[in-house]
Amino acid sequence: MTLNTNLFRRTILSKLNQHLQENYSISLPREGMRGDRSSLHQLEAVLAFRSDATLEELRNALSRLENGTYGICISCKREIPVEALRMDPAQRLCSTCESRFSHVEVQRSRWPATL
Numbered sequence: 001m002t003l004n005t006n007l008f009r010r011t012i013l014s015k016l017n018q019h020l021q022e023n024y025s026i027s028l029p030r031e032g033m034r035g036d037r038s039s040l041h042q043l044e045a046v047l048a049f050r051s052d053a054t055l056e057e058l059r060n061a062l063s064r065l066e067n068g069t070y071g072i073c074i075s076c077k078r079e080i081p082v083e084a085l086r087m088d089p090a091q092r093l094c095s096t097c098e099s100r101f102s103h104v105e106v107q108r109s110r111w112p113a114t115l
């Protein structure tokens with residue numbers, strides 16, 4: 001299965017931009033739309049000062065896009081179904097692992113209901 005990573009990258013970056021604008025009044029530079037490393041470094045800087053679960057998830061998703069592990073369950077290493085990624089582009093567990101861990105993990109932050 002080949003994921004359309006460009007599509008997911010764009011989705012993640014637009015969520016990221018919206019989150020940054022709403023919560024920090026900052027926007028990623030235009031070249032950030034390619035998901036290059038400088039935008040990731042900016043995120044690291046924000047995260048150094050603020051603990052933000054949503055930001056962290058989006059940042060992690062971008063890192064996984066960069067290193068080619070996007071769409072692969074971090075627990076069992078199986079592919080996460082595209083439908084699950086469409087619902088939550090920052091998804092990093094397959095449904096089996098998510099249900100297995102959901103009761104032990106701290107509740108993951110969800111996208112705002114307005115999205």
Ligand SMILES: [Zn+2]
Nearest residue numbers: 073076094097
């Ligand atoms: Zn899994």
